[in-house]
Amino acid sequence: MRKFLKKISHPFLKFGLNFYYSKPRNFTYNNIKIKVHSDVFPPKLTFSTKILLDFIQELELENKTFLELGCGSGIISLLATKKGAKATASDINQTALDYLVTNAEKNHLKVEAVYSDLFQNIENHSFDYIIINPPYYPKAAKSIKEQAWFCGENFEYFEKLFHQLPSYLSSETNCFMILSQDCESEKIKAIAIKNAMAFELVLEEKKLVETNYIFKIVVW
Ligand SMILES: C[S@@+](CC[C@H](N)C(=O)[O-])C[C@H]1O[C@@H](n2cnc3c(N)ncnc32)[C@H](O)[C@@H]1O
Structure with a gap:
């Protein structure tokens, strides 16, 4: 965490990030072209979204039900739709959802965009796939933008997530979560075990200086 805060408080990086975030940015994957609002998690600047996209690209998704919990730009849900899935994309960031609706229309893809605090407004309990790229730095978010990064001082996001998740998992569900070496994964796993x-x-990938891990979450 200290390493991350040090990274983002460096004057040059801070200036670069503020400049990057000053207007909506384009992002493209597999010919899906989207615009990402500056208040939304940036798929271009981070590794996790791209690793998930490459992972999902290889999955057989024809006619599968697919939930991206905390969708941000929604590029992962758009890719799932393009591969034949029936995708639901949820978030607490309304700007992210509004942009996703427009991006879906422009790409002639259909995604159900749902405003939901975790599973609160998710009615279907039997998805074939659930994909989660969570906020994992232990700090209280001060804005909707920060909710993409911070999970609460005491990992409240994970406490709530792992409390709700079991009723959405069956032996048929493939629930995948990406975490980075930068996060306190032992603490996060302990909250899962408690529930x-x-x-x-299922996958370990090193890009530049950061290693990311994709885990399948299973019920005991
Ligand atoms: C790390 S970003 C990942 C975005 C996207 N899935 C991706 O991979 O590019 C985390 C996302 O979770 C959303 N989020 C944070 N807390 C949430 C909550 N309680 N309920 C729903 N979404 C949440 C954030 O707004 C953000 O869009």
Whole structure:
């Protein structure tokens, strides 16, 4: 965490990030072209979204039900739709959802965009796939933009997530979560274990200086 805060408080990086965030930016994957609002998690500047996109690109998704919990730009849900899935994309960031609706229309893809605090407004309990790229730095978010990064001082996001998740998991569900070496994964896993879930490593990928891990979350 200290390393991350040091990274983003460096004057040059801070200036660069503020400049980058000053207007909506374009992002493209597999011919899906989207605009990302400056208040939304930037898929271009981070590794996690791209690693998930490459992972999902390889999945057989024809006619599968797919939930991206905390969708940000929604590029992952758009890719899932393009691969034949029935995708639902949820977030607490209304700007992200508004942009996703426009981006979906422009790409002639259909995604159900749902405003939801975690699973609060998610009615379907039997998705074939659930994909989560969570906020994981232990700090209280001061804005909607910061909610993409910070999970609360005491990991409140994960406490709530792992409390709700079991009723959405069956032996048929493929629930994948990406975490980085930068986060306190042992603490996050402990919260899952407390709620009778376990993490199985399915992919480890190093990009530049950061290693990311995709875990399958399973019920004991
Ligand atoms: C790290 S970003 C990932 C965005 C996107 N899935 C991706 O991979 O590019 C985390 C996302 O979760 C959303 N989020 C944070 N807390 C949430 C909550 N309680 N309920 C729903 N979404 C939440 C944030 O607004 C943000 O869009």
